[in-house]
Amino acid sequence: MTQVTVRAPAKINLHLGVGGLRPDGKHALATVYQAVGLYDDVTAVEAESWSVGLTEPVDGVPLDDDNIALRAGRALAAHHGLDRAARITIAKGIPVMGGMAGGSADAAATLLALDRLWDLQTSDDDLLRIAGTLGSDVPFALLGGTALGTGHGEIVTPVEDTSSVWWVVVLSDEGLSTPAVYGHFDELSPDAPAEPPVPDALIAALAGGCPEEIGDLLANDLWPAARDLRPDLVDVEVTLRSMAPDGVLLSGSGPTLLVLHEDVDEARTTVAELTAQGYRCTLAPGPVAGAHVVTYA
Numbered sequence: 001m002t003q004v005t006v007r008a009p010a011k012i013n014l015h016l017g018v019g020g021l022r023p024d025g026k027h028a029l030a031t032v033y034q035a036v037g038l039y040d041d042v043t044a045v046e047a048e049s050w051s052v053g054l055t056e057p058v059d060g061v062p063l064d065d066d067n068i069a070l071r072a073g074r075a076l077a078a079h080h081g082l083d084r085a086a087r088i089t090i091a092k093g094i095p096v097m098g099g100m101a102g103g104s105a106d107a108a109a110t111l112l113a114l115d116r117l118w119d120l121q122t123s124d125d126d127l128l129r130i131a132g133t134l135g136s137d138v139p140f141a142l143l144g145g146t147a148l149g150t151g152h153g154e155i156v157t158p159v160e161d162t163s164s165v166w167w168v169v170v171l172s173d174e175g176l177s178t179p180a181v182y183g184h185f186d187e188l189s190p191d192a193p194a195e196p197p198v199p200d201a202l203i204a205a206l207a208g209g210c211p212e213e214i215g216d217l218l219a220n221d222l223w224p225a226a227r228d229l230r231p232d233l234v235d236v237e238v239t240l241r242s243m244a245p246d247g248v249l250l251s252g253s254g255p256t257l258l259v260l261h262e263d264v265d266e267a268r269t270t271v272a273e274l275t276a277q278g279y280r281c282t283l284a285p286g287p288v289a290g291a292h293v294v295t296y297a
Protein backbone atom coordinates (compact mmCIF):
# COMPACT_ATOMS: atom_id res chain seq x y z
CA MET A 1 0.00 0.00 0.00
CA THR A 2 1.44 3.40 -0.94
CA GLN A 3 -1.40 5.81 -0.26
CA VAL A 4 -4.37 6.06 2.13
CA THR A 5 -7.22 8.59 2.09
CA VAL A 6 -9.30 9.15 5.23
CA ARG A 7 -12.48 11.23 5.41
CA ALA A 8 -13.28 13.05 8.68
CA PRO A 9 -16.43 15.02 9.56
CA ALA A 10 -17.13 18.47 10.93
CA LYS A 11 -18.68 18.67 14.39
CA ILE A 12 -21.22 20.85 16.11
CA ASN A 13 -21.97 21.08 19.84
CA LEU A 14 -25.66 20.46 20.57
CA HIS A 15 -24.86 21.57 24.11
CA LEU A 16 -21.73 23.48 25.06
CA GLY A 17 -21.56 23.94 28.83
CA VAL A 18 -18.43 25.86 29.81
CA GLY A 19 -16.95 25.89 33.31
CA GLY A 20 -14.08 27.74 34.87
CA LEU A 21 -10.58 28.18 33.47
CA ARG A 22 -8.28 25.29 34.49
CA PRO A 23 -4.60 25.58 35.39
CA ASP A 24 -3.71 24.21 31.90
CA GLY A 25 -5.32 27.26 30.27
CA LYS A 26 -8.39 25.36 29.03
CA HIS A 27 -11.97 25.39 30.30
CA ALA A 28 -13.80 22.47 31.88
CA LEU A 29 -16.55 21.42 29.48
CA ALA A 30 -19.72 19.36 29.52
CA THR A 31 -20.56 19.21 25.83
CA VAL A 32 -22.62 17.04 23.52
CA TYR A 33 -20.88 16.73 20.17
CA GLN A 34 -22.58 15.67 16.96
CA ALA A 35 -20.67 14.82 13.77
CA VAL A 36 -22.30 16.38 10.70
CA GLY A 37 -21.91 15.74 6.99
CA LEU A 38 -19.29 18.25 5.90
CA TYR A 39 -15.93 16.56 5.38
CA ASP A 40 -12.22 16.99 4.85
CA ASP A 41 -10.38 14.23 2.96
CA VAL A 42 -6.78 13.64 4.01
CA THR A 43 -4.37 11.62 1.86
CA ALA A 44 -1.09 10.31 3.31
CA VAL A 45 1.83 9.11 1.16
CA GLU A 46 5.24 7.98 2.47
CA ALA A 47 7.92 10.67 1.88
CA GLU A 48 11.52 11.59 2.76
CA SER A 49 10.38 14.52 4.91
CA TRP A 50 7.16 15.89 6.41
CA SER A 51 5.05 18.26 4.29
CA VAL A 52 1.43 19.33 3.91
CA GLY A 53 -0.54 20.68 0.95
CA LEU A 54 -4.09 21.42 -0.13
CA THR A 55 -5.86 20.12 -3.24
CA GLU A 56 -7.14 23.70 -3.74
CA PRO A 57 -5.94 26.93 -2.09
CA VAL A 58 -7.94 27.87 1.04
CA ASP A 59 -7.31 31.08 3.01
CA GLY A 60 -6.24 30.64 6.63
CA VAL A 61 -4.81 27.13 6.44
CA PRO A 62 -1.07 27.07 7.31
CA LEU A 63 1.15 25.00 5.02
CA ASP A 64 4.02 24.66 7.49
CA ASP A 65 4.62 23.03 10.87
CA ASP A 66 1.67 25.00 12.31
CA ASN A 67 -0.69 22.74 10.41
CA ILE A 68 -2.28 20.43 13.00
CA ALA A 69 -2.19 17.52 10.51
CA LEU A 70 1.61 17.61 10.54
CA ARG A 71 1.62 17.77 14.33
CA ALA A 72 -0.63 14.69 14.33
CA GLY A 73 1.66 12.79 11.96
CA ARG A 74 4.74 13.57 13.99
CA ALA A 75 2.97 12.62 17.25
CA LEU A 76 1.98 9.22 15.87
CA ALA A 77 5.49 8.54 14.55
CA ALA A 78 6.97 9.54 17.93
CA HIS A 79 4.50 7.31 19.80
CA HIS A 80 5.83 4.33 17.82
CA GLY A 81 9.46 5.50 17.93
CA LEU A 82 9.52 5.71 14.11
CA ASP A 83 11.87 7.84 12.03
CA ARG A 84 9.48 8.03 9.06
CA ALA A 85 7.72 10.92 7.33
CA ALA A 86 4.80 11.50 4.98
CA ARG A 87 3.31 13.96 2.53
CA ILE A 88 -0.16 14.96 3.75
CA THR A 89 -2.67 16.38 1.22
CA ILE A 90 -5.95 17.88 2.45
CA ALA A 91 -9.13 18.44 0.45
CA LYS A 92 -11.02 20.96 2.63
CA GLY A 93 -14.80 20.75 2.76
CA ILE A 94 -15.13 22.08 6.32
CA PRO A 95 -15.18 25.88 6.76
CA VAL A 96 -11.95 27.28 8.23
CA MET A 97 -12.26 29.03 11.62
CA GLY A 98 -15.99 28.36 11.56
CA GLY A 99 -16.33 26.61 14.92
CA MET A 100 -16.78 23.26 13.13
CA ALA A 101 -13.39 21.77 14.05
CA GLY A 102 -11.94 21.46 10.55
CA GLY A 103 -8.34 21.39 11.79
CA SER A 104 -9.28 18.76 14.37
CA ALA A 105 -10.85 16.64 11.62
CA ASP A 106 -7.58 16.83 9.65
CA ALA A 107 -5.57 15.76 12.71
CA ALA A 108 -7.87 12.79 13.36
CA ALA A 109 -7.80 11.80 9.68
CA THR A 110 -4.00 11.99 9.61
CA LEU A 111 -3.68 9.73 12.68
CA LEU A 112 -5.89 7.10 11.07
CA ALA A 113 -4.35 7.40 7.59
CA LEU A 114 -0.78 6.95 8.86
CA ASP A 115 -1.79 4.14 11.20
CA ARG A 116 -3.17 2.27 8.16
CA LEU A 117 -0.40 3.32 5.71
CA TRP A 118 2.30 2.07 8.05
CA ASP A 119 0.24 -0.83 9.47
CA LEU A 120 0.95 0.36 13.03
CA GLN A 121 -2.14 -1.25 14.62
CA THR A 122 -2.35 1.52 17.21
CA SER A 123 -5.03 0.68 19.78
CA ASP A 124 -8.19 2.81 19.85
CA ASP A 125 -7.29 3.96 23.37
CA ASP A 126 -3.84 5.12 22.23
CA LEU A 127 -5.26 6.88 19.16
CA LEU A 128 -7.79 8.72 21.35
CA ARG A 129 -5.09 9.63 23.88
CA ILE A 130 -2.72 10.99 21.21
CA ALA A 131 -5.68 12.84 19.66
CA GLY A 132 -6.40 14.50 23.03
CA THR A 133 -2.86 15.86 23.20
CA LEU A 134 -3.33 17.56 19.81
CA GLY A 135 -6.57 19.44 20.58
CA SER A 136 -9.78 19.24 22.59
CA ASP A 137 -11.97 18.37 19.58
CA VAL A 138 -9.64 15.81 17.94
CA PRO A 139 -10.77 12.65 19.84
CA PHE A 140 -14.39 13.30 18.86
CA ALA A 141 -13.42 13.57 15.17
CA LEU A 142 -12.13 9.98 15.43
CA LEU A 143 -15.28 8.78 17.18
CA GLY A 144 -18.06 10.59 15.25
CA GLY A 145 -21.77 10.00 15.83
CA THR A 146 -23.00 11.80 18.95
CA ALA A 147 -20.97 11.85 22.17
CA LEU A 148 -20.63 13.49 25.55
CA GLY A 149 -17.36 15.43 25.90
CA THR A 150 -15.93 16.12 29.35
CA GLY A 151 -12.53 17.16 30.75
CA HIS A 152 -11.57 19.98 28.33
CA GLY A 153 -13.63 18.18 25.65
CA GLU A 154 -11.10 15.41 24.97
CA ILE A 155 -12.80 12.68 27.06
CA VAL A 156 -15.48 11.34 24.74
CA THR A 157 -18.25 8.87 25.53
CA PRO A 158 -20.78 7.84 22.86
CA VAL A 159 -24.42 8.65 23.66
CA GLU A 160 -27.45 6.98 22.12
CA ASP A 161 -28.90 9.19 19.39
CA THR A 162 -31.81 7.82 17.37
CA SER A 163 -32.46 11.15 15.65
CA SER A 164 -31.68 11.82 12.01
CA VAL A 165 -31.74 15.53 11.27
CA TRP A 166 -30.66 18.15 8.75
CA TRP A 167 -28.69 21.22 9.73
CA VAL A 168 -28.76 24.38 7.66
CA VAL A 169 -25.20 25.67 8.10
CA VAL A 170 -25.02 29.46 7.77
CA LEU A 171 -21.46 30.49 6.99
CA SER A 172 -19.69 33.72 7.77
CA ASP A 173 -17.14 35.44 5.55
CA GLU A 174 -14.86 36.13 8.51
CA GLY A 175 -13.61 33.56 11.06
CA LEU A 176 -13.69 33.87 14.86
CA SER A 177 -10.72 32.96 17.06
CA THR A 178 -11.51 30.19 19.57
CA PRO A 179 -9.13 31.54 22.30
CA ALA A 180 -10.60 35.04 21.88
CA VAL A 181 -14.14 33.73 22.42
CA TYR A 182 -13.10 31.73 25.50
CA GLY A 183 -11.18 34.78 26.79
CA HIS A 184 -14.25 36.98 26.50
CA PHE A 185 -16.36 34.24 28.14
CA ASP A 186 -14.08 34.60 31.21
CA GLU A 187 -14.77 38.34 31.32
CA LEU A 188 -18.53 37.80 31.07
CA SER A 189 -18.73 34.76 33.40
CA PRO A 190 -16.22 35.13 36.25
CA ASP A 191 -18.37 32.79 38.40
CA ALA A 192 -18.60 29.87 35.97
CA PRO A 193 -18.78 26.55 37.90
CA ALA A 194 -15.61 24.47 38.17
CA GLU A 195 -17.46 21.57 36.51
CA PRO A 196 -20.42 22.43 34.27
CA PRO A 197 -23.43 20.08 34.67
CA VAL A 198 -24.02 17.24 32.20
CA PRO A 199 -27.18 17.99 30.12
CA ASP A 200 -29.24 14.93 31.10
CA ALA A 201 -32.47 16.21 29.51
CA LEU A 202 -30.79 16.61 26.10
CA ILE A 203 -29.17 13.17 26.38
CA ALA A 204 -32.61 11.65 27.08
CA ALA A 205 -34.12 13.58 24.15
CA LEU A 206 -31.41 12.26 21.80
CA ALA A 207 -32.20 8.68 22.84
CA GLY A 208 -35.86 9.41 22.07
CA GLY A 209 -34.87 10.95 18.73
CA CYS A 210 -37.57 13.67 18.59
CA PRO A 211 -36.13 16.72 16.75
CA GLU A 212 -38.59 19.13 18.39
CA GLU A 213 -37.49 18.10 21.88
CA ILE A 214 -33.84 18.26 20.80
CA GLY A 215 -34.39 21.71 19.28
CA ASP A 216 -35.81 23.00 22.58
CA LEU A 217 -32.68 21.88 24.46
CA LEU A 218 -29.90 23.24 22.21
CA ALA A 219 -27.56 25.48 24.25
CA ASN A 220 -24.18 27.13 23.90
CA ASP A 221 -22.52 29.05 26.78
CA LEU A 222 -20.12 30.75 24.33
CA TRP A 223 -22.93 32.49 22.51
CA PRO A 224 -22.96 35.76 24.55
CA ALA A 225 -19.20 36.12 24.06
CA ALA A 226 -19.46 35.43 20.32
CA ARG A 227 -22.31 37.97 19.99
CA ASP A 228 -20.17 40.64 21.69
CA LEU A 229 -17.16 39.94 19.47
CA ARG A 230 -19.27 39.73 16.32
CA PRO A 231 -22.36 41.97 16.70
CA ASP A 232 -23.23 41.31 13.04
CA LEU A 233 -24.22 37.75 14.07
CA VAL A 234 -27.19 39.12 16.03
CA ASP A 235 -29.04 40.17 12.85
CA VAL A 236 -28.39 36.77 11.30
CA GLU A 237 -29.68 35.08 14.46
CA VAL A 238 -32.89 37.19 14.40
CA THR A 239 -33.49 36.19 10.76
CA LEU A 240 -32.93 32.51 11.57
CA ARG A 241 -35.16 32.57 14.65
CA SER A 242 -37.99 34.01 12.56
CA MET A 243 -37.76 30.80 10.51
CA ALA A 244 -37.16 28.25 13.32
CA PRO A 245 -37.73 29.72 16.80
CA ASP A 246 -36.34 26.72 18.72
CA GLY A 247 -33.78 25.19 16.40
CA VAL A 248 -31.12 27.90 16.10
CA LEU A 249 -27.62 27.34 17.48
CA LEU A 250 -24.14 28.83 17.37
CA SER A 251 -21.65 26.18 16.24
CA GLY A 252 -18.89 25.76 18.86
CA SER A 253 -17.05 29.05 19.27
CA GLY A 254 -18.71 30.40 16.09
CA PRO A 255 -19.23 32.27 13.88
CA THR A 256 -21.13 29.57 11.94
CA LEU A 257 -24.84 29.44 12.85
CA LEU A 258 -27.07 26.38 12.50
CA VAL A 259 -30.78 25.76 11.98
CA LEU A 260 -32.25 22.36 12.84
CA HIS A 261 -34.70 20.63 10.49
CA GLU A 262 -36.32 17.21 10.65
CA ASP A 263 -37.38 17.24 7.01
CA VAL A 264 -34.84 17.57 4.19
CA ASP A 265 -37.29 19.38 1.89
CA GLU A 266 -38.00 21.99 4.56
CA ALA A 267 -34.25 22.34 5.09
CA ARG A 268 -33.76 22.87 1.34
CA THR A 269 -36.47 25.55 1.40
CA THR A 270 -34.66 27.33 4.25
CA VAL A 271 -31.38 27.18 2.29
CA ALA A 272 -33.13 28.63 -0.78
CA GLU A 273 -34.75 31.46 1.25
CA LEU A 274 -31.49 32.35 2.99
CA THR A 275 -29.52 32.21 -0.26
CA ALA A 276 -32.07 34.54 -1.87
CA GLN A 277 -31.45 36.98 1.02
CA GLY A 278 -27.70 36.90 0.31
CA TYR A 279 -26.57 34.44 3.02
CA ARG A 280 -24.01 31.76 2.23
CA CYS A 281 -25.28 28.44 3.48
CA THR A 282 -25.21 24.71 2.96
CA LEU A 283 -26.92 21.57 4.25
CA ALA A 284 -25.42 18.86 6.48
CA PRO A 285 -27.04 15.70 7.89
CA GLY A 286 -26.36 14.55 11.43
CA PRO A 287 -25.25 12.40 13.06
CA VAL A 288 -22.62 10.86 10.72
CA ALA A 289 -19.61 8.55 11.17
CA GLY A 290 -16.23 9.63 12.50
CA ALA A 291 -12.91 9.43 10.59
CA HIS A 292 -12.89 6.46 8.21
CA VAL A 293 -10.79 5.17 5.34
CA VAL A 294 -12.25 5.89 1.88
CA THR A 295 -9.39 4.81 -0.42
CA TYR A 296 -6.35 2.54 -0.27
CA ALA A 297 -3.96 2.58 -3.25
Ligand SMILES: C[C@](O)(CO)[C@H](O)COP(=O)(O)OP(=O)(O)OC[C@H]1O[C@@H](n2ccc(N)nc2=O)[C@H](O)[C@@H]1O
Pocket residue numbers: 013016025026027028029031099101104134135136137138151152153178179182252253
Ligand atom coordinates in the same frame (compact mmCIF):
# COMPACT_ATOMS: atom_id res chain seq x y z
C1 LIG B 1 -15.07 25.49 21.00
C2 LIG B 1 -14.83 23.99 20.82
O1 LIG B 1 -14.72 23.69 19.44
C3 LIG B 1 -16.04 23.24 21.36
O2 LIG B 1 -15.99 21.86 21.08
C4 LIG B 1 -13.58 23.53 21.53
O3 LIG B 1 -13.66 23.76 22.93
C5 LIG B 1 -12.29 24.12 20.98
O4 LIG B 1 -11.48 23.03 20.73
P1 LIG B 1 -10.09 23.14 19.94
O5 LIG B 1 -10.19 24.13 18.84
O6 LIG B 1 -9.70 21.70 19.62
O7 LIG B 1 -9.20 23.76 21.05
P2 LIG B 1 -7.69 23.47 21.49
O8 LIG B 1 -6.84 23.39 20.27
O9 LIG B 1 -7.69 22.33 22.45
O10 LIG B 1 -7.37 24.81 22.26
C6 LIG B 1 -7.25 26.05 21.60
C7 LIG B 1 -7.51 27.16 22.60
O11 LIG B 1 -8.92 27.24 22.87
C8 LIG B 1 -9.16 27.52 24.23
N1 LIG B 1 -9.87 26.37 24.85
C9 LIG B 1 -10.06 25.21 24.17
C10 LIG B 1 -10.75 24.16 24.75
C11 LIG B 1 -11.24 24.33 26.07
N2 LIG B 1 -11.92 23.34 26.69
N3 LIG B 1 -11.02 25.50 26.72
C12 LIG B 1 -10.35 26.52 26.13
O12 LIG B 1 -10.18 27.57 26.74
C13 LIG B 1 -7.78 27.74 24.85
O13 LIG B 1 -7.50 29.11 24.73
C14 LIG B 1 -6.87 26.93 23.94
O14 LIG B 1 -5.55 27.41 23.95
Ligand SMILES: Nc1ncnc2c1ncn2[C@@H]1O[C@H](COP(=O)(O)OP(=O)(O)OP(=O)(O)O)[C@@H](O)[C@H]1O
Pocket residue numbers: 060061062066067068069090095096097098099100101102103104106107137176178252253254
Ligand atom coordinates in the same frame (compact mmCIF):
# COMPACT_ATOMS: atom_id res chain seq x y z
N1 LIG C 1 -5.42 21.56 8.86
C1 LIG C 1 -5.91 22.76 9.24
N2 LIG C 1 -7.07 23.21 8.74
C2 LIG C 1 -7.59 24.40 9.15
N3 LIG C 1 -6.97 25.22 10.03
C3 LIG C 1 -5.82 24.82 10.54
C4 LIG C 1 -5.24 23.58 10.18
N4 LIG C 1 -4.11 23.44 10.87
C5 LIG C 1 -3.96 24.51 11.63
N5 LIG C 1 -4.98 25.37 11.45
C6 LIG C 1 -5.16 26.66 12.17
O1 LIG C 1 -6.18 26.43 13.14
C7 LIG C 1 -7.03 27.56 13.27
C8 LIG C 1 -8.45 27.08 13.52
O2 LIG C 1 -8.88 26.42 12.37
P1 LIG C 1 -10.21 25.52 12.33
O3 LIG C 1 -10.75 25.58 10.93
O4 LIG C 1 -9.95 24.17 12.89
O5 LIG C 1 -11.14 26.36 13.29
P2 LIG C 1 -12.44 26.01 14.03
O6 LIG C 1 -13.28 25.14 13.15
O7 LIG C 1 -13.04 27.28 14.51
O8 LIG C 1 -11.91 25.14 15.24
P3 LIG C 1 -12.68 24.65 16.53
O9 LIG C 1 -14.12 24.49 16.18
O10 LIG C 1 -12.00 23.33 16.83
O11 LIG C 1 -12.39 25.69 17.55
C9 LIG C 1 -6.87 28.35 11.97
O12 LIG C 1 -6.69 29.67 12.30
C10 LIG C 1 -5.64 27.79 11.30
O13 LIG C 1 -4.62 28.76 11.28
